[in-house]
Amino acid sequence: MNISIDMTTTSIEEGIGYWLRRAQQVVLHDFSxxxxxxxxxxxxxxxxxxxxxxxxxxxxxxxxxxxxxxxxFVALVDALQQRGLAERRKPxxxxxxxxLYLTKQGTDFVLETTGKWRQHENRMITRLxxxxxxxxxxxxxxxxxx
Amino acid sequence: MNISIDMTTTSIEEGIGYWLRRAQQVVLHDFSxxxxxxxxxxxxxxxxxxxxxxxxxxxxxxxxxxxxxxxxFVALVDALQQRGLAERRKPxxxxxxxxLYLTKQGTDFVLETTGKWRQHENRMITRLxxxxxxxxxxxxxxxxxx
Numbered sequence: 001m002n003i004s005i006d007m008t009t010t011s012i013e014e015g016i017g018y019w020l021r022r023a024q025q026v027v028l029h030d031f032s033x034x035x036x037x038x039x040x041x042x043x044x045x046x047x048x049x050x051x052x053x054x055x056x057x058x059x060x061x062x063x064x065x066x067x068x069x070x071x072x073f074v075a076l077v078d079a080l081q082q083r084g085l086a087e088r089r090k091p092x093x094x095x096x097x098x099x100l101y102l103t104k105q106g107t108d109f110v111l112e113t114t115g116k117w118r119q120h121e122n123r124m125i126t127r128l129x130x131x132x133x134x135x136x137x138x139x140x141x142x143x144x145x146x
Numbered sequence: 147m148n149i150s151i152d153m154t155t156t157s158i159e160e161g162i163g164y165w166l167r168r169a170q171q172v173v174l175h176d177f178s179x180x181x182x183x184x185x186x187x188x189x190x191x192x193x194x195x196x197x198x199x200x201x202x203x204x205x206x207x208x209x210x211x212x213x214x215x216x217x218x219f220v221a222l223v224d225a226l227q228q229r230g231l232a233e234r235r236k237p238x239x240x241x242x243x244x245x246l247y248l249t250k251q252g253t254d255f256v257l258e259t260t261g262k263w264r265q266h267e268n269r270m271i272t273r274l275x276x277x278x279x280x281x282x283x284x285x286x287x288x289x290x291x292x
Contacts, residue, residue: 010198010199010260011195011196011199012191012192012195012196012199012212013196013199013211014284015263015267016173016267016270016271016274016280016283016284017170017173017174017177017188017270018192019283019284019287019288019291020166020169020170020173020287021170021213022213022287022291023166023287023290023291024163024166024167024170025213025291026290026291027162027163027166027290028163031163042163045158046158046163046164049156049157049158050157050158050159052156053156053157053158053159065159066158067167067168067171114156117161121161121162124162124163124290125162127289127290127292128162128286128289128290129289133286133289134162136282136286137162137165137283137286137287137290138160138162138165140274140279140282140283140286141165141166141168141169141283142165142169143273143274143275143279144169144172144173144270144273144274144283145165145168145169145171145172146273
């Protein structure tokens with residue numbers, strides 16, 4: 001593969017990391033504003049969404065998918081458990097692992113808040129210019145994190 | 147403008163914020179590995195680069211460009227000042243503002259480390275597929291943070 005190499009960039013404002021950070025600040029700010037009424041941090045909502053689409057996921061797998069370190073992830077699950085939104089269970093098939101589920105209350109909560117999350121996503125999609133641009137952005141971000 | 151709207155996304159792994167975060171983790175990890183020998187955090191290096199391209203920039207402008215909150219930014223400048231890399235000066239034209247400069251040592255340090263930073267950027271550009279993809283990514287990220 002013949003990759004073009006950059007030898008001219010001299011300003012931090014031309015760097016990939018700089019723009020990733022600025023974009024993430026905007027997205028996180030919009031997210032936080034959206035979820036103020038629910039007193040929910042982005043990581044908490046991400047985990048609830050993940051448990052909704054992957055019920056029974058192993059705690060270690062969920063931490064890896066969300067890119068959250070083990071100690072922080074345990075605290076995150078604890079917080080959702082204390083709010084009655086998620087629970088740990090040991091599956092019959094393997095008592096050594098912790099499987100994660102939404103509670104009934106957690107399922108209702110995700111149903112109630114998913115619409116808000118989509119509105120947040122749609123505001124970001126509008127900023128980008130449309131769904132094609134969103135897909136292109138995610139494709140490029142996927143390459144970075146591959 | 148006719149913007150397509152997403153009403154079907156139900157998984158957090160389809161969200162823009164999710165992929166921004168994953169990509170940023172990879173970029174930050176590579177950056178941190180690169181700068182281990184220099185004992186330098188990303189924000190510290192970003193500020194040094196900014197002072198190199200904008201000598202005499204006002205403290206408040208620098209904080210805004212880097213997207214760092216005021217209290218954190220003051221601590222950041224203090225840290226670089228203590229290491230003898232940056233300094234504050236009050237310009238004759240307006241004694242109320244703080245202008246930021248690299249010291250001679252800071253200038254040497256930026257010259258020495260810019261090559262390392264470019265190597266880091268080039269690894270990210272290679273992951274993306276080349277300079278055109280980098281430009282496209284930054285264009286999309288700029289739209290998000292506009």
